[in-house]
Amino acid sequence: MKHLGYVLSHLWHSKRRTFLTVSSIAVALFLFCTLRTVMTSLDAGLRASDDTRLVVRHAASLVFPLPLAYRDRLAQVPGVVQVGYGNWFGGYYQEKKNQFTQFAVDAPTLFDLYPEIVLGPAEREVFLRERTACIAGQALVDKYGWRMGDVIPITGTIYPGEWPLTLRGIYRASTPDANEDAIFFHWELVNEAMPEGRKNLVGIYWLKVSSPSDAPRVSAAVDAIYENSPQPTKTETEKAFQAGFIQMIGNVSFLLSILGSAIIFAILLVTVNTMMMAARERTTEIAVLKTLGFSDGLVLRLVATEAMLLSIAGGVIGCGLAFGIFRKVNFTAGGMFPNFRVLPETVGLGLLLALMMGLLSGLAPAIGAARLPIASSLRKVA
Amino acid sequence: MTDGRGNGDAYLISLRDVHKEYRRDAFVVPVLAGIELDVAPGEFLALMGPSGSGKSTLLNLIGGIDHPTKGEIRVAGESLGTLSPSRLAAWRARHVGFIFQLYNLIPVLTAFRNVELPLLLTRLGAAERRKRVELALGLVGLEGREGHYPRQLSGGEEQRVAIARAVVADPTLLVADEPTGDLDSKNAEEILVLLQRLNQELKKTILMVTHDPHAAERAHKILYLDKGVLRS
Structure with missing residues (x-):
């Protein structure tokens, strides 16, 4: 020393x-x-992925949607306990540089499928009730300084136009790997505004299965149902889906x-x-x-x-x-x-x-x- | 002091049949040839000779910073050839104080820190080190200059700091390689007076290489080295 x-x-x-x-x-x-x-x-x-969650998408590519009509049939597949769906919105807030994850989701099933999204019961109730409501992650709220009740104007790129969303809930992620940089809002809001040819289309379905051991069987069963349909599916675990998404980048x-x-x-x-x-x-x-x-x-x-x-x-x-x-x-x-x-x-x-x-x-x-x-x-x- | 054979234990320094050769590519350059030397404790010895005669080499061998090609060197009771590099380093720290022609102070350290360096190798605490450094700097007349860097000192003052560094750990032997070689006559005189004081008052054994006959006169004895051979 x-x-x-x-x-x-x-x-x-x-x-x-x-x-x-x-x-x-x-x-x-x-x-x-x-x-x-x-x-x-x-x-x-990948780490945040749940082994009991499956992702169903168009077999050709993520950019091709699936009919909403699949929802009821998917719910009948043995082993499936919950079906949810959503569309990647791909908009921005105020300026193009302010891009973050935005999902138009089937709100009633969101919290069953994703228990890691933690929201108070009162906020959840308001969110589910109000058609233009959205919930945002705490990190995103902190970044933009939003407050409850604020109207957040999102400019759509995939779904053109201004989408004023009212902040009715701020969620926390229950695990460190879960995403707190996202907003979720009602799929119906988007669907209603779509022209006839783009109505009732879903980007991806999420399936909750009773146990991880059911995943291979359920995946095979789902894909078999739609094998010869105009919109065939590719079903995989959430983890495999995430890994494939990363591989898309190279x-x-x-x-x-x-x-x-x-x-x-x-x-x-x-x-x-x-x-x-x-x-x-x-x-x-x-x-x-x-x-x-x-x-x-x-x-x-x-x-x-x-x-x-x-x-x-x-x-x-x-x-x-x-x-x-x-x-x-x-x-x-x-x-x-x-x-x-x-x-x-x-x-x-x-x-x-x-x-x-x-x-x-x-x-x-x-x-x-x-x-x-x-x-x-x-x-x-x- | 004798330059002939003698009882090694009675002397601080004893050299027996010391040879030193350097290799320059394919050539072997003999520098010292069969040096025999005894120096008693408390002596002040001057070594003179033309450039390339081996004076500094002899000084380096006695100071334990070089090894002879052949022969035995005993200094302060140790046969230097038998010591491992780490023990030789410890021996140097304990027994030898070096004074160089170009002072060789560490430029990024103050006078205080330069003088303190040898004490960092001891078990002394910070307070004791400070006391000794201040004492050493006082001895060479540099009180109040502790915080100065070498670039802020004159050549004579730098050499005084170097002398303080050489004596601060109270070594048995001081080896000085042309200590006045880079100084003007006034500063050279002051350094020689200082060395003489160290020899007379503190009983330090001093070996000094010099080209200057006036400087050599300060020593008890002058030896001449010519073509690797020592003469009185």
Whole structure:
């Protein structure tokens, strides 16, 4: 500990180098946290999935709707205990940049199918009763500063026009992975406004089955019913549906992992280079320390500590900024990444990475300093 | 002091048949050839000789920062060749204070922190370290300059700080490699007076390499090194 002053003096007196090195590590760790959060945000949907929930959609694509008439037949399939439905609305609030998850749903079944949406009984009652009512997640309400009773104008893109919705409930998610960045409103409201050719069409059906073991059988049974119909179905567990949705974007995890690794590796090389240059500049100084009696091991620790401090400082700043910024701005990328929060384990992993960067970047210069021959480093033969 | 064979235990420094060679690519450059030297405690010895004669190399061998190609070096009761690198480092910290021509102060540390460096290797607490550093800086006449960085000091003052750093841990031996080589005559004189005081008042054994006959006159004895061979 008493040698820390020596290390800190070096960092303090090389302010520009310290600032640039810490900044580059901070940027790398910020990007790491961001990229990892993209993955954890996508995975949140998977984690939040319930094994007793099935998703029924058009076999060809999600963009093709299914008839509302399927509802009653689906309810009769053995093993199905509840049927709900909804349409992805895809609108925005005030400006196009304000996009988030909006679902027009069969409101009476919503809370049975999704018990993780927690709403008070009074608010629930008003929501179910009022045709233009909507409920919004607490995170979304916090972001836009909405209050109960506010009219929230949503501009439709898939369903053109202005859709003024009255906020009648603010829900909380009962699990951390469930989405609090969404609004839900009545499917009937949308359906009534549709022209004749677009009426009574459903984007997806949700089925609740009595046990996870029923899922394969129910899925097969549903798809068999509509196999030869003009609108055949594809039925899968919610988890499989979410995974398929992520795959539609491409192999995101792989791409982000490669990108993240490349950034970290590049910054590691920069840090190694900086540390080696710093150690090389101080060849005589290190030789003097050894002359005074500093052992090879102590010199090694001093140089390595300097690298570690730089990396840890960069890590704390980078991870801290990512943690704070994404918590503050409630970034959702248009509803594509609901729950875009830097998780504590991502911060932990980032700090661990910073620690490893410090170790790796300090290793070569520290070993070089420890092996430095004193006499030849001090001066030539007199 | 004798430059012939003697009883090693009676001397602070004893060198027996010490050789040193350097390799330069395919060539072997002999620097020291069969050095025999004994130095008693409390002596002030000056080493003179032309450039490349091996003076600094001899000083480095005695200070334990280089190894002979052949021969035995005993200093302060230890045969240096038998010590591991870590024990040799600890030995240096305990027994040797180094003074360099170019002072070699750490530029990012204040005078206080520079002088404190050798004490960081001891078990002394912060208060005791402070007391000793202030004492050492007082000894070299730099009271009140503790907070100054090397760039804020003159050459003579830098060398005084270096001397304070060399004596702060109370070493057995001071080795000075051309301590006045980079100073003007006034500052050089002050440094030589200071070294003489350290020898006379604190009984420090001093080995000083110098090109300056005037500086060498301060020593009890002057030895000449020429082509790796020691002469009185």
